[in-house]
Amino acid sequence: MSKLHVAIIMDGNGRWAQSRRRPRLAGHQAGADAVRRTVEAAPGLGIGVLTLYAFSSDNWKRPSEEVAGLMRLLGLYLQRETARCVKNGVRVSIIGRRDRLPSDLLPLIESAERETRNGTRLHLRVAVDYSARDSILRAASVVKEVSRESFAHALGRACHCEEAAPDVDLLIRTGGEQRLSDFLLWECAYAELHFTPTMWPDFSAADLEAALADFRRRQRRFGGLPALAAG
Ligand code: FPP
Numbered sequence: 001m002s003k004l005h006v007a008i009i010m011d012g013n014g015r016w017a018q019s020r021r022r023p024r025l026a027g028h029q030a031g032a033d034a035v036r037r038t039v040e041a042a043p044g045l046g047i048g049v050l051t052l053y054a055f056s057s058d059n060w061k062r063p064s065e066e067v068a069g070l071m072r073l074l075g076l077y078l079q080r081e082t083a084r085c086v087k088n089g090v091r092v093s094i095i096g097r098r099d100r101l102p103s104d105l106l107p108l109i110e111s112a113e114r115e116t117r118n119g120t121r122l123h124l125r126v127a128v129d130y131s132a133r134d135s136i137l138r139a140a141s142v143v144k145e146v147s148r149e150s151f152a153h154a155l156g157r158a159c160h161c162e163e164a165a166p167d168v169d170l171l172i173r174t175g176g177e178q179r180l181s182d183f184l185l186w187e188c189a190y191a192e193l194h195f196t197p198t199m200w201p202d203f204s205a206a207d208l209e210a211a212l213a214d215f216r217r218r219q220r221r222f223g224g225l226p227a228l229a230a231g
Helices: 014-017 023-041 058-063 066-087 107-115 133-141 147-160 205-217
Strands: 004-009 046-057 092-096 121-131 171-174 192-195
Touching: 004 205, 014 023, 023 046, 023 066, 023 205, 046 058, 046 066, 058 066, 058 121, 066 092, 066 107, 066 121, 092 107, 133 147, 171 205, 192 205
Parallel strands: 004 046, 004 171, 046 121, 092 121, 171 192
Antiparallel strands: none
16 A cells, blocks of 8 residues: 555644643643654555645744744754654655745754654654745746646745655644645645644544444545546
C-alpha cells in the first residue's frame, strides 16, 4: 500500500484554553504536545507525508503577543524536536513565506531542515506564514510550462520546498469548523475530508487512527466509476 499524504488544520487551541480559564497561549503549548504525539504516531499508520497548518498568512491579524508566542513556540519546537526527528527518520520542511518571519527563527528552520534532510520514514511539512492562494499566485508568476507537473513543482518552490508535494489523500480539521481556510487548495483537489469536534490539544494517536479508518472506508473514484460498475 502506498504511503499517504495527510494534512491537518489544527484548530481549537484557543477554545481549549478558554474552557480551562487559561490564556490562549497555553492552548498553543498544549497544541505543540499534540503535534509531537501526531508526528510519533504517523509513520506507524501508513502516513509518508504529514502537512500541518501552524500559522496562516491571515494569522498575522491576531494580537501581537499571540503572534510572538506562536513564533517562539515554533522555534522551541524546532530546537527541542530536531534531534528526535533525526533519530526517528523524520525529515522536516517549513513551507510558506520566510521574508516576514522573525529573524531568529530563520536559522532554526534552516538547521532543522539541514539536519533532518536524510529522513525517509516521514516527511513532516509545517506550514508557517502560509496561504495557498498566495503560493498559487507566486507559482503562476514563474512557471515556464503550463502543465500540472511543472505547476506543482513551481508551487513547491514557491513554498520553499525542493520538490512538488504529492496530492493530499486525507485532510483533517479539528475544532468543529468545516472549512479549508486557504490551506493546500491545489494539493487537495481530490482529498477526502474529515472534520472532528475534538479540539487540537486533545487530538490523540487514537483520533488519528480513527480518521484513517474512516478514510479507508471511503470509495475514491477521482471522477471515474466504482470498480464494479466500470465494466
Ligand atoms: C488554531 O487554533 C491554531 C493555530 C492558529 C496555531 C497552531 C499552532 C500549534 C498547534 C502549536 C505550534 C505548532 C507547532 C508545529 C509546534 P485557534 O487558536 O484558532 O483556536 P480557536 O479557534 O479555538 O481560537
